Amino acid sequence: IIAKPVLKEILSRLNFLLNVGLEYLTLNRSARTLSGGESQRIRLATQIGTQLAGCLYVLDEPSIGLHQSDNVKLIQSLKKLRDLNNTIIVVEHDRETIESSDYLVDLGPRAGEHGGEVMASGPTHKLLRNGSAESLTLDYLAQRKHVYEEKPRRTGIGHSLNLSGATGNNLTGVNLSIPLGTLTAITGVSGSGKSSLINETLVKYLMKKYFQSKVVPLPFESVEGLEHIDKVIEIDQAPIGRTPRSNPATYTGLFTYIRDLYAQLPESKMRGYAVGRFSFNVKSGRCEACEGDGLKKIEMNFLPDVHITCDVCNGKRYNRETLDVMYKGKSISDVLDMTVEEAFTFFEEMPRIRRKLKSLLEVGLGYVKIGQPATTLSGGEAQRVKLATELSKVSTGKTIYFLDEPTTGLHFDDVRALLDVLNKLVDKGNTVVIVEHNLDVIRAADWIVDLGPGGGEYGGSIVAVGTPADIMKHESSLTAEYLRRELNAFAS
Template identity: 45%
Template sequence: MQPNSVPDASVAPNLRGGFVRVRGARENNLRNVDVDVPRDAIVAFTGVSGSGKSSLAFGTIFAEAQRRFFESVAPYARRLIQQGHTPHVDEITGLPPAVALQQRRGTPSSRSSVGTVTTLSNSLRMLFSRAGLYPADTAGRLESDSFSPNTAMGACPQCHGLGMAHTVTEASLVPDPSLSIRDGAIEAWPGAWQGKNLRDILIELGYDVDTPWRHLDRTTRDWILFTEEQPVVQVTPQRDRIAKPYQGRFWSAKSYVLHTLADSKSQSVRARVLRYVETGPCPLCGGAGLRPDALAVTFAGQNIAQLNSLPMSQLVGVLKSGADSSEVAGTITADLGRRIDVLLDLGLGYLSLGRPTPTLSPGEMQRLRIATQLRSGLFGVIYVLDEPSAGLHPADAEPLLVVLEQLKLSGNSVFVVEHNMQVVAQADWVIDVGPRAGEGGGVVLYSGPTAGLADVPASVTRDYLFPAHPSAPGAARILREPSDWLTLHGITRHNLRGLDAEFPLGVLTAVTGVSGSGKSTLVSQVLAEAVGERLHPGAEATPAEDDAADTAITAGEDDTEGTEARVEPDEGVTVEHIDGLDAVDRLVRVDQKPIGRTPRSNLATYTGLFDAVRVAFAATDAAKSRGFGAGRFSFNVVGGRCPTCLGEGSVAVGLLFLPGSYAPCPECRGSRYNPETLEVTYRGKTVADVLGLTVDAAAEFLVDVASAARSLATLREVGLGYLRLGQPATELSGGEAQRIKLATELQRARRGHTLYLLDEPTTGLHPADVELLLAQLNRLVDAGNTVVVVEHDMRVVAAADWVIDLGPSGGDAGGRIQVAGTPAHVAEHPTSATAPYLRAALPR
């Protein structure tokens, strides 16, 4: 089939639902695409990362369906709904309503739980409200909100619904009573100036700060540590003739600690003061977070907190046992049972409704959202799913395929943007976009039944989908030998209980296991926090600032956002001791969080290469004659930027009864700079022109700018040559952000002994891009570093030197190391869920 051609419906005689016909799609990099997508089928959109498949599935088809829905809503009501954009497309016909299920990479709230995500908690609260057994002295039935710790009506008055109580004692605030206050006896106080301030206030109040703490009388000690008073005094610094007198307010150690926990936005500062707090279940609610009167109501002999703590596989039985207690109970429990059955079918029966979502793996969260959609009962809609297999072990992907088939059999269309060839192979239809990324993509190479893709030589996907075109990484590879071992003893966190784990140093290690088996807990939480704390004990790390100012955050600085790991201990982590830490000098986590929080942050500013670009412009004769320094060429600094849009390049346009939108700035026409700055050129291009270049084009244009050329070469090596230098960080996918961080790290002139941690780095990557990623990870290892990846992609696992497989299942049935060893050794393990899939991926 020719690129962008429209398929003949006769090639798919089993697809009788008609087609969604797209004509002239030009969203992002799509090149005037015409394509017909069958309804009532599972359709996989494939292609290398950045090829345009998401622009077609989400940016065009779903966006148009959403636009049409909003047009049916009353104009006033539209203002209350967050609306999407109008896609660049000539025409779409045959388009039913659509529902999107996209990847969510934000950090979930600690108050969010399995029950709230699936909305099962709503029904359970209604069950207790209307069918629960109340104590005899209860005045009347409670409202359903009274059974939620997230409402003012239901939250425990002592812990405010959190279930945990923070208490401070003299022993926690003053760990060494032999010290005086001047010598730091009150260790919980902040360091540096603020701590000295509190000490000097005590001196002005007449307290002895030089006597050992234990020799002070009880009344004095209690007032300093626990008073609620906050006296303000005139302070004259005792040992600093330069400092001027000032008005100082005293805070007791208890007040300082609890105030910091409640109000500080810095996770590192909060983690520091947690070390001086004794944390445990709230004594009033026992950790449930609910008021006593709500906890007094029972169903089937248990209160709602007890039911919330049960695995769903057990919860079903309890609900059935109380279903006959009343007609209302029978109705609600029957609905709960049907909805829970879907979660059991997806292998999530080990989860409890009260399990906080921050403790879930990405695969668990993905399946929860899919199960919720499956039970919605919609008919005749298009489900547009963004990598539904993301975060799933190959064994977990199989029940997912059953769920997708059920959605189709329920009369819906299922469009999936997918890189997992296990899922693509089961699709009824494939739309392959490419051939490359960015400006080199945007063309439909093939649209038709899955088997037909084997006859499309231009498709990169073909080589990974069909056995006739194998590409197995790691063939004829000599495994690297560990230079040392890092051993963690007595690990306790979530479903890891007293676990000992050995990580070889100087090699590439893959940590595997089914979703929920404890992989992310072991690596991204325990290993990161324990090693980070021991490398930098007690460090009060300041979170990296956004790089919008084009100043300190460069590739050579340790505070580059998202790379250098600055980890504080979590109160829920226990590691008895660590051996082998002397062989590790540095810890780096490379995750998929955004590289910036605003559109002002972009690839050029994050990697630091824009610094070199600005210096190159400042060195031109035109810039020198005008007195322009490098700062003049920053769009974030007054002087060079456009005064109308303040360097944004666009301005907000408010429309009555319609969603607000953005338009190019009428003054600078989107360039971000004022006319005087744009008069300066470097090799015929303005600084705005350079920001508009792709990485590939910039690598040729800036070949003489050494530091920029190094950054660009590394970005190309990780497969990001299609990105524009000025592309806003907010437009980048999680996979792209992770590879930018990795490229930034690869630029650093460091030698060995660094521990790199990556959690599912292949998420969002086409198999061809995975090979590029593997090459860069191997570069890090060959330089004497250690790389540990949590991974489900068996190609990556097969290419590792060492594998640690957790299991045997998820939740309480997991958290144990099933087998550890070389990929070939793990592949032969008789009970490992990973073994058969790894065996198939190993070269023969």
């Protein structure tokens, strides 16, 4: 009698873990060894495994890090929760989640200042059937627009990067071969060993080899083919900075050129202002009340710190004397407050500045302000800022890029723009390796390495390799099953 209510709570939480495909996890597993998808689903289990009724749940992109097979289980669990008389609001880009919803609200038409309007709202099945002339999302859902258009696969430059005998975590002596000069997708269910193989083994070894990094890769036997690579770039979703002073302009190096420009103006020379005057890290030109942050931090002790706009400079970061220097009627603070799109037009006569801005535009960040604090950027935006930084550099044609789920938080139209950028890199002879679940990106890959067949102890092996057409022939691959469904839906 005493244990019955406790057992009920335990079983409800365990059932949710089972329903989202986490049956392979041990309950004493260390949290730091969990993949991103596993961690998110455990957090979801904490919240909705209680099976409360009459609640409003708001989920922000729950499909992040989930394989399509896991996503189907998640959708089924959310529907069960809805059937208990709960309301569930999901902010989402995933096609299957959107199509499974009862009601759809689409915002747009674009991002940033070009958005903020409701483009379509109503029962999902009606909107999918009837469409909306204004909704970009419905254009993609109804296949009027496509993320990926069929084209010939690249076969690479004739060389490959080979990793042998990887045994870290759940890997079972994996031998990996990546054709150089291709867009290669690493796929598999959550917990199948993708991160262990790529991020924890191969990338860490390459970082140690090329940059004398102190990180220790997971166990493996050998790596061959390094003579065909001269540069390694890992683009992850870690923040580009942890203070309001870090922003896209400083991270990409764009701000250096802007400060140089303002220091060369006649007004600056007349006043004796050097480049340092226009830095918010130097005392001479910045607002001393907020030390160039534009914000003041209020410590809340046991609660997260609160940032409020500086009441001296009103968020402009600089003192009045520095703001008196104008270029085309704009102070340096006004420039930092411009979106990438606005700045690209404003600096039309400055090729060095425009090159940096163009790379940000190409990765779909035209709506972001160039001085936007790094602390307010999402993981997906931070990753694209990093990608833009690399794009603005001169390519060697022998670089290998590693990206971990770059489509996180991206709309179909943004994914299309991202693929265009990645394909340009590969067309120059570079290699791009993506750990990804997005079926549009997987279809666009030249080469796929699929891990599995399951997660945890049921995974850790390569179950299929080849082009998307090759992968679809494998019966043991869960990715192949959903790839076939996607192509059949596309064909119909």
